[in-house]
Amino acid sequence: MLFDTHVHLNAEQFKQDREEVIKRAFDTGVKYMTVVGFDRETIPLAIEIAEQHDTIYAAVGWHPVDAIDMTDEDLEWIEELSSHPKVVAIGEMGLDYHWDKSPKDIQKEVFRKQIRLAKKVNMPIIIHNREATEDIIEILQEEDAKEVGGIMHCYNDSAKYVQTCLDMNFYISLGGPVTFKNAHLPKEVAVEVPLERLLVETDAPFLAPHPNRGKRNEPAYVKLVAEKIAELREISLEELSEKTTENALKLFNINQ
């Protein structure tokens, strides 16, 4: 029984066959999923998908790449939606220095506003970090995000930042890259993170795990991520699945 803690079933890439993709995930043993919304189009769709399936949940937030587009009304809208019974987290939010659509100072401001919102509504946050680790950590510390904690999604940094994240009340979520042959960092992290702070995700449709690398990712493939981590940690897939699912249910405050 697995929990894909970060999936974009609300993405364009699943428009044609979303229900088949969901069914394949359930058939593979993925019992729970959190669909992550990140802009005006994907947020309502994340909630709609969650409403249609008992064990699918939604997260609502604004992506850093599009930070420049977020208005005060959008922030108020996200706050309203946070009280929806299937919304379990605020995010994804964070910093993405790979793309330059939104200037860094605007990304930081939008990130801070969303952390404050999450603290106000007392919900965990989902962090998107691309090439911005030091600034992310500084902002999380300055805003005292520890109060709500959350997920470092698709963690792709060296193991040296893991302890800092754990100290701030964050879980570490690993996805497809842990299965890539040449990816050493996520493999180190996979064995370094205490089992009670580890999560698995796909970030589908992106970052499909080996042997599907380069193809469209889907939530059923979270099993490939879990199998790889279990192998690296030298524990059974059952134990890894059970623990990471338990972690996600606790973090998202889901009572099943």
Ligand SMILES: [Zn+2]
């Ligand atoms: Zn992301």
Ligand SMILES: [Zn+2]
């Ligand atoms: Zn994402």
